[in-house]
Amino acid sequence: MEFMIRRDGRDLGPYSEAEVRSRLVAGTFALSDPGLGEGATEWAPLSAFPQFATSYHQPPPSEAQPFLTRPALPVQDLGSYTAATLQPDERPLHQTTIHWMALSGSVIGAVLSLIVIVPMAMFAAWRDFYWAWLLLVIPAGILLSAAVTVKTSELVITDRRVIIKVGFIQRHTFEMFISKIESVAVFQSVLGRLLNYGTVEIRGTGGSSESFATIAAPLLFRDVIQLVQSSSEGR
Numbered sequence: 725m726e727f728m729i730r731r732d733g734r735d736l737g738p739y740s741e742a743e744v745r746s747r748l749v750a751g752t753f754a755l756s757d758p759g760l761g762e763g764a765t766e767w768a769p770l771s772a773f774p775q776f777a778t779s780y781h782q783p784p785p786s787e788a789q790p791f792l793t794r795p796a797l798p799v800q801d802l803g804s805y806t807a808a809t810l811q812p813d814e815r816p817l818h819q820t821t822i823h824w825m826a827l828s829g830s831v832i833g834a835v836l837s838l839i840v841i842v843p844m845a846m847f848a849a850w851r852d853f854y855w856a857w858l859l860l861v862i863p864a865g866i867l868l869s870a871a872v873t874v875k876t877s878e879l880v881i882t883d884r885r886v887i888i889k890v891g892f893i894q895r896h897t898f899e900m901f902i903s904k905i906e907s908v909a910v911f912q913s914v915l916g917r918l919l920n921y922g923t924v925e926i927r928g929t930g931g932s933s934e935s936f937a938t939i940a941a942p943l944l945f946r947d948v949i950q951l952v953q954s955s956s957e958g959r
Contacts, residue, residue, distance in 0.1 A: 730758040730767060732954035736947075738762070741775060743943070748776060752951070803878035805889040805897070810882070818881040818948040822874045822890070823921035826938040830870035834863035879939065881948050886926060888936060898934050900926060902953055908946045916942075 726738035731753065739747070747753040748770070755776065758767040770776045796815035799807050806816065841859045848856030878889040886905065888898040906929045912922035922942040926949075927933040939945060 726762045727773075728760040729753055729770075730760070734950065734954050736950050736954075744770070744776065747947075752947075797880075802880060803876065803889065806878050806880045806887050809887060809899070811884065814885070815883045816880050817883060817952065818945070820879045820945050821940050822877045822879075823919070823938045823940040824874065825915075825919060825921050826874050827867075827870050830866050834866045837863045837866065879936070879945065881945070881952060883952060886949060888934075890936065898926075898936075900928055900934075902949065904928050904930075905949060905953065908949050910942045910946050912942065 725741055727744055728735050728737040729739060729744065744753065748755065753770065755769060755771040757770055759770045759773060760767050796817065797819060802816055802819065810816065841862065845856040845859060872892050873890070876892045878887065880887045884902060886900050886902065890896045905926060907927045909925040910922050911925070916922040921938055921940055923935055923937045924939045924942045924945055925933055925935045
């Protein structure tokens with residue numbers, strides 16, 4: 725069963741029951757926050773749901789720390805593109821990466837090319853054409869290109885913007901102010917849910933949208949955007 729949560733005037737979610745529990749424990753949600761169960765038509769405090777009220781307690785108000793007061797990420801931990809585009813007093817709050825599953829297609833391509841190249845090179849070497857082994861640079865190049873793309877990609881959320889840069893030589897960049905984001909959707913396959921990766925689609929207020937595939941921890945990425953939006957509106 726999934727739930728929508730209303731917090732600081734915004735409807736967040738949907739979240740699974742386990743996700744709501746974890747956020748109650750972390751203090752991200754409170755038992756006083758209204759929730760809407762799947763198929764329901766009326767909102768009710770989370771404390772009214774037996775699966776939450778019997779296991780969790782409202783944290784003291786003094787323990788609730790606004791999201792925007794969290795320590796900023798050190799600039800040295802950010803990628804070069806993000807560090808170069810940060811505005812004065814802009815605070816990076818969260819970053820994620822491209823999931824290693826993004827390498828799966830390249831690994832398959834490299835293996836298939838090896839299946840073809842190795843027998844050819846062995847036959848050529850038998851005929852004294854040892855240069856044929858140089859064809860091994862093809863699968864090596866496939867793997868290296870994919871690894872560099874994953875390693876150099878940057879996905880950062882600041883207190884003002886979402887900053888995304890994917891690729892190295894041929895790169896795709898995306899920047900959008902938090903206030904201009906209308907919705908964030910996450911799409912995960914069964915394998916994506918098991919390995920915690922998926923596609924994140926960010927839709928702006930003007931109707932434009934951008935999708936980024938194979939993002940690590942996509943639900944957390946979505947949640948942080950929504951929390952920054954809520955915190956920004958509450959200031």
